[in-house]
Amino acid sequence: MLVSYSMRGEEPVVNEALKVRALPEGSYDYLLEFLKLYRDAVQLVVDKIWSIDEKLSWKKLHRLFYSDLMRLGFRAHHAKEIYINAKSLVESAESNNGRKPVLRKLSARIDKYDYKLDLNNTTLTLKLHNDYEVKLRLVTPRERVEKFRSWSNYELVVKYDGKSFWVSIYFKRIVKSLKPRTVMTIDLNFGNVTLAVYTLDGRRVRLKKLNTPHRKILTHRIWIERIQRKYPKSWRFIKNVRKAIERHGERIRNISWDYAHKLGDLIAELALRYHSVVVLEDLEKLRENNKKKDKEFNKKLGLWFYRRIQFCIEYEAKERDLEVVKVNPRGTSSKCPRCGGRLVEDGYRVLRCRKCGFVGDRDVTATINIYKKYISKHSRCGVSGVAPNAPKPDENPSGMQGNKNEAMTTES
Ligand SMILES: [Zn+2]
Numbered sequence: 001m002l003v004s005y006s007m008r009g010e011e012p013v014v015n016e017a018l019k020v021r022a023l024p025e026g027s028y029d030y031l032l033e034f035l036k037l038y039r040d041a042v043q044l045v046v047d048k049i050w051s052i053d054e055k056l057s058w059k060k061l062h063r064l065f066y067s068d069l070m071r072l073g074f075r076a077h078h079a080k081e082i083y084i085n086a087k088s089l090v091e092s093a094e095s096n097n098g099r100k101p102v103l104r105k106l107s108a109r110i111d112k113y114d115y116k117l118d119l120n121n122t123t124l125t126l127k128l129h130n131d132y133e134v135k136l137r138l139v140t141p142r143e144r145v146e147k148f149r150s151w152s153n154y155e156l157v158v159k160y161d162g163k164s165f166w167v168s169i170y171f172k173r174i175v176k177s178l179k180p181r182t183v184m185t186i187d188l189n190f191g192n193v194t195l196a197v198y199t200l201d202g203r204r205v206r207l208k209k210l211n212t213p214h215r216k217i218l219t220h221r222i223w224i225e226r227i228q229r230k231y232p233k234s235w236r237f238i239k240n241v242r243k244a245i246e247r248h249g250e251r252i253r254n255i256s257w258d259y260a261h262k263l264g265d266l267i268a269e270l271a272l273r274y275h276s277v278v279v280l281e282d283l284e285k286l287r288e289n290n291k292k293k294d295k296e297f298n299k300k301l302g303l304w305f306y307r308r309i310q311f312c313i314e315y316e317a318k319e320r321d322l323e324v325v326k327v328n329p330r331g332t333s334s335k336c337p338r339c340g341g342r343l344v345e346d347g348y349r350v351l352r353c354r355k356c357g358f359v360g361d362r363d364v365t366a367t368i369n370i371y372k373k374y375i376s377k378h379s380r381c382g383v384s385g386v387a388p389n390a391p392k393p394d395e396n397p398s399g400m401q402g403n404k405n406e407a408m409t410t411e412s
Contacts (some may be wrong), residue, residue, distance in 0.1 A: 003315060012175045014318055018148060019168040022124060022136035022158070028165070034128040035106040035160055038082065041069060043103050045086035050100045061087065073129035077111035081155070085109055106160040117153055117169065119145050124167060126158065136165065147319075176321055180277035183374055186267065186313065187332070187366035188281065188306050190214055194363035195267060197274050198371045206274065207364065210266075213259050217305070220248040220255075256305055264312030268320050278317045279374045280310055281329035327373040337368040 004015045024031055045065055049056060056064075061083045069079040089101045116125040122138040122145060138145070151171040159166045182205065187194045191214055197206035224245050228235050235241045271278050283306055314324045333351070336343050341355035349362040360368075 005314075005318070012318070013172050014175055015170065015172045016148075016151075017168045017170050018140075018145065019166065020144075021139040022165045022167045023139060024165065025123075025135045025137060028134065030128055030132040031126070031134045031158075031165065032106070032160065034126075034132070034134075035108055035158070037072060037074075037129055038078070038108040039103050039106055041072060041074065041082050042086050042089070044068075045083050046089055046101055046103070049086060049090045056087065075114055075127060075129075077113045078129070081109045081111055107157060108159075109155055109157050112154050112156075115156060119149055124156075124169075136167070138167070175318055179275075180323060181275035182277075183279060183371055184267070184271045184274065184276035185279045185367040185370035185374065186281075187363050187370065188309060189363060192363065193263060193309070194367055195270070196364065196367035196371070197270070197276055200375075202371070202375075206270070207367075208270075209363065210263065212305075213255050214305075216255050217252050220252045224248045256308055260308045260312040263309060264314075264316040267313050268316035268322065271317060271322050272320045277323040277325055277374070277378075278313065279325050279327060279370055280313065281332060281370065282326035283307060283310060283329075285328045285330065325374060325378065327370055327377065329370075332366045332369040332373070333362055335369060337365060337372060 003017075006013050006015060045061075048064065049061075062080075065083050066079050069082060070076075074082070089103075093099065093101050110126060114127040118124070122140060122142065124136045124138060126134050126136065128134060148171050151173040153169055153171050156167055156169040159168075181200070183198045183200065184206075185196055185198065189212075191212055193210045193212060195206075195208050195210075196204055198204050227241060227245055227248075231238065231241050235245065267278070270276075283303060317324050334343055335341070336353035336356060336358050337360075338358045339353060339356040341353045343351040343353050343358075343365070346352035346359065350359065351362050351365055352359045
């Protein structure tokens with residue numbers, strides 16, 4: 001999936017590319033001719049910029065190349081894309097201390113003014129040089145393009161790999177974030193995912209624990225290691241052995257993606273129902289903090305699994321116009337949510353604070369700490385400014401006293 005998130009002013013933007021094979025209707029001679037012409041034009045501009053030893057503004061590029069490119073039969077926006085392309089190629093080559101770029105592949109970036117996309121018939125019409133046009137049929141199921149109807153498309157890239165044509169059409173959509181009424185915090189662990197929904201004044205209204213398929217994944221991992229141990233030097237070279245390893249790898253990929261998609265969907269649906277802002281731990285920070293949890297992640301499963309889960313949660317939440325926030329995971333499972341003291345293990349996945357006597361399920365405690373981090377950072381103008389009610393020792397609030405099983409139940 002080619003997805004990225006950016007900001008336009010205050011508003012988050014989702015960018016996504018639809019990459020599909022495209023079949024030209026009728027002859028594709030002009031399209032091939034266009035791609036070659038385009039590549040040679042980019043090369044021409046690259047060669048010239050390379051020999052000029054100064055920073056070139058858009059104005060200057062335009063003055064230098066526009067009329068030449070028009071004479072070759074390009075349209076105005078083709079010309080623009082050609083020197084944007086050439087300029088960025090030269091810049092990245094220079095910053096990599098490399099040599100002058102030499103283009104071989106047939107690939108062209110086309111502005112939205114130079115193509116027409118018809119989502120009803122899944123066809124695409126490209127405007128080429130000398131006023132030629134080519135119509136392409138997109139090889140994709142209708143359902144896949146359906147969601148893009150409400151998005152806006154901008155440029156596209158068309159490629160020829162020697163056998164087929166491929167297009168990547170870029171779409172974007174501004175996310176109109178709903179004002180959160182509750183806060184959903186999510187704690188990812190090796191064996192389970194714990195989510196809790198808190199009101200803005202700190203009451204927990206929902207708690208859910210879901211198991212991860214870590215055992216299944218580990219079983220395949222163990223198989224791979226076993227095979228590699230048996231053929232320590234040769235496993236790469238014996239076809240059947242390599243095939244067996246690939247099969248287990250494939251299973252791991254399928255299990256984890258399948259789980260991540262389902263979980264992301266489930267969490268986003270729940271968050272939508274509660275009008276929640278979705279708060280996750282920042283996995284990038286996890287590495288910096290170099291915590292015990294980090295080591296556990298790496299040793300047992302790898303951060304990739306958690307990245308995949310987070311990616312799907314974030315993706316599904318943003319699809320539903322929900323806000324997603326990441327907080328630093330430092331201390332989420334080691335700090336007392338009531339007094340800030342250090343928590344120590346007190347039985348299986350139970351934590352106790354020596355200072356104030358707080359006792360809580362480890363994962364539930366993490367969701368409280370994540371909630372507190374979110375609130376302390378995002379309380380603005382009294383909207384979500386109320387601190388969570390710190391649980392008192394003799395209560396049985398979000399902190400959860402003694403009875404481990406209560407927090408373990410999933411209120412589904
Ligand atoms: Zn405490």
